[in-house]
Amino acid sequence: MFRPRRDTGAALAGIWLALILGFLYLPIAVMVVMAFNESVLYELPFKPTTVWFERLAENERLLRASANSVGLALANTVIATALGTMAALAFARYTFRGKTLLRLLLFPPITIPWLIIGTAMLVMFFWIGIGRGLHAMLLGHVALSLPYVVVVVGARLASFGPSLEEAAATLGANPWQTFRRVTLPVLAPGVVAAALFAFAVSFDQFVISYFLAPPGVSTLPVEIYSAIRKGFTPEVNAISSIIIIISMGVVLLFARLYRFGGAPADGGGR
Amino acid sequence: MLRARRRTWAVLGLTGPAYLWLAVAIFLPLSAMLYFSFLTVAPFGGREATATLKHYQAFLDRDFYQVLTWRSLQLGLHVTFWCIVIGYPAALALARHVPGRWREALLLMVVLPFWSNALVRVFSWTMVLREGGLLDSAVRVIVPGMESLDLLFTYDAIVIGLVHSFLPYMILTCYVSLQAIDGALIEAARTLGASGWVIFRRIILPLSVPGLFAGVILTFVPVIGSFMEARILGGRAGTLLGTVIEDQFTVVFNWPRGAALSFILLAIVLLILAVAWPGLRRHLPQG
Numbered sequence: 001m002f003r004p005r006r007d008t009g010a011a012l013a014g015i016w017l018a019l020i021l022g023f024l025y026l027p028i029a030v031m032v033v034m035a036f037n038e039s040v041l042y043e044l045p046f047k048p049t050t051v052w053f054e055r056l057a058e059n060e061r062l063l064r065a066s067a068n069s070v071g072l073a074l075a076n077t078v079i080a081t082a083l084g085t086m087a088a089l090a091f092a093r094y095t096f097r098g099k100t101l102l103r104l105l106l107f108p109p110i111t112i113p114w115l116i117i118g119t120a121m122l123v124m125f126f127w128i129g130i131g132r133g134l135h136a137m138l139l140g141h142v143a144l145s146l147p148y149v150v151v152v153v154g155a156r157l158a159s160f161g162p163s164l165e166e167a168a169a170t171l172g173a174n175p176w177q178t179f180r181r182v183t184l185p186v187l188a189p190g191v192v193a194a195a196l197f198a199f200a201v202s203f204d205q206f207v208i209s210y211f212l213a214p215p216g217v218s219t220l221p222v223e224i225y226s227a228i229r230k231g232f233t234p235e236v237n238a239i240s241s242i243i244i245i246i247s248m249g250v251v252l253l254f255a256r257l258y259r260f261g262g263a264p265a266d267g268g269g270r
Numbered sequence: 271m272l273r274a275r276r277r278t279w280a281v282l283g284l285t286g287p288a289y290l291w292l293a294v295a296i297f298l299p300l301s302a303m304l305y306f307s308f309l310t311v312a313p314f315g316g317r318e319a320t321a322t323l324k325h326y327q328a329f330l331d332r333d334f335y336q337v338l339t340w341r342s343l344q345l346g347l348h349v350t351f352w353c354i355v356i357g358y359p360a361a362l363a364l365a366r367h368v369p370g371r372w373r374e375a376l377l378l379m380v381v382l383p384f385w386s387n388a389l390v391r392v393f394s395w396t397m398v399l400r401e402g403g404l405l406d407s408a409v410r411v412i413v414p415g416m417e418s419l420d421l422l423f424t425y426d427a428i429v430i431g432l433v434h435s436f437l438p439y440m441i442l443t444c445y446v447s448l449q450a451i452d453g454a455l456i457e458a459a460r461t462l463g464a465s466g467w468v469i470f471r472r473i474i475l476p477l478s479v480p481g482l483f484a485g486v487i488l489t490f491v492p493v494i495g496s497f498m499e500a501r502i503l504g505g506r507a508g509t510l511l512g513t514v515i516e517d518q519f520t521v522v523f524n525w526p527r528g529a530a531l532s533f534i535l536l537a538i539v540l541l542i543l544a545v546a547w548p549g550l551r552r553h554l555p556q557g
Contacts, residue, residue, distance in 0.1 A: 121295065
């Protein structure tokens with residue numbers, strides 16, 4: 001009795017999901033295709049060329065901005081992952097007063113719109129003499145990445161209790177040995193995932209960098225934004241295509257390695 | 271005693287650096303901005319600043335700011351509405367009608383664009399929506415002789431771009447609570463003779479409200495603070511509270527005015543979060 005209805009349901013579900021994937025990927029596909037089109041004005045018919053990628057290789061501004069973005073993201077990843085992992089360890093392994101308050105303080109950087117945080121940083125950094133520049137952006141990016149690192153590493157820590165560490169201590173390991181030989185190896189997948197998160201937060205970050213970029217220094221998103229506002233050029237398509245393909249490739253690789261982003265295939269509801 | 275002291279030092283040493291960093295980069299700047307919003311001018315370059323309420327007064331006096339605030343809220347409502355209308359059925363389809371192996375792959379595909387640069391995704395829409403762009407060409411192939419369709423630099427373009435940006439959030443949060451619903455509940459209801467509509471209305475919808483709620487907050491709050499999407503896709507039609515705040519800091523250089531407007535925006539956000547908190551807290555992971 002229920003068979004036919006369930007089949008139409010599944011068919012409708014399939015159509016709806018296909019439409020949504022089309023909506024999500026269509027503009028991105030168009031942009032990548034246009035990076036290989038000869039017309040500066042994005043006009044059809046499509047004439048294949050790699051001239052925009054060659055131009056990109058000579059575009060000093062975009063190349064310097066790319067180098068800034070990568071360097072900034074790497075520095076951010078190291079600092080945010082280290083500080084965030086430490087805080088997550090304290091939350092998971094100690095009970096202390098003010099813990100709830102400290103946890104709550106992780107929310108503002110995530111929930112307050114970046115426009116407000118970015119302008120506030122501009123005001124403060126200018127006022128006390130930190131000024132604008134890559135160092136100011138690093139300050140901002142680490143602050144935005146920290147809550148994610150604490151949450152991701154904390155989730156991993158919650159998945160195994162302190163019993164392993166206690167066993168190591170009972171067997172005569174000192175705290176440092178326990179940390180290096182026991183805690184760190186078990187924690188590693190969480191730390192790697194958190195580092196990936198931190199890198200993505202910084203590499204994609206536009207708003208904070210935009211307000212903290214002095215004239216002449218920029219990151220890739222800031223440079224792309226000014227290029228878009230000055231007038232579109234297929235070089236922006238070329239660099240955007242490279243970014244999209246690399247970032248999606250990295251996520252796919254991680255999804256293969258860690259199977260995150262979904263419940264186990266046999267678990268959950270039907 | 272000694273152990274207790276060592277614990278205190280351990281906790282301080284582990285949490286101190288992270289929270290010191292957050293203090294310097296988030297909480298002190300927010301306080302500094304609150305202070306600035308009460309000054310006549312920014313106290314740089316030897317200018318004398320005195321305390322004033324005029325920037326908040328300006329918000330109340332000038333219809334301009336209130337109209338823009340209302341527009342930003344309206345944009346938030348429109349984008350959230352479309353995200354629910356498109357995203358909730360998608361999450362339902364994923365959780366209920368797609369077999370396990372496919373489900374994981376599809377979910378990954380939905381979330382994947384969200385990992386690519388937000389700016390790049392907004393930019394990609396300009397190529398679809400402009401006159402002579404993909405949408406225009408497609409419509410003209412289907413309906414020959416129709417006048418050209420130029421959606422770029424309209425309010426609709428902003429809505430489309432923002433829905434595209436936030437749809438993955440909505441699908442993900444709804445999916446998480448939908449897939450947690452016990453299948454036995456639905457079987458039981460069906461055995462007892464409930465129709466598909468009744469099952470949806472009485473079981474599925476109520477149990478997925480927390481996810482829906484989280485999706486609404488994760489969409490609405492960032493959207494009312496957006497400015498880049500409106501600049502790129504909205505052009506002149508894209509003046510919002512967010513773009514006016516951006517202008518105060520990057521074009522007009524009236525920082526105290528910008529700070530006051532930022533704080534009004536923050537007050538709106540906090541108000542929304544305060545109203546949403548009881549519902550949100552139930553949904554947060556414990557611990």
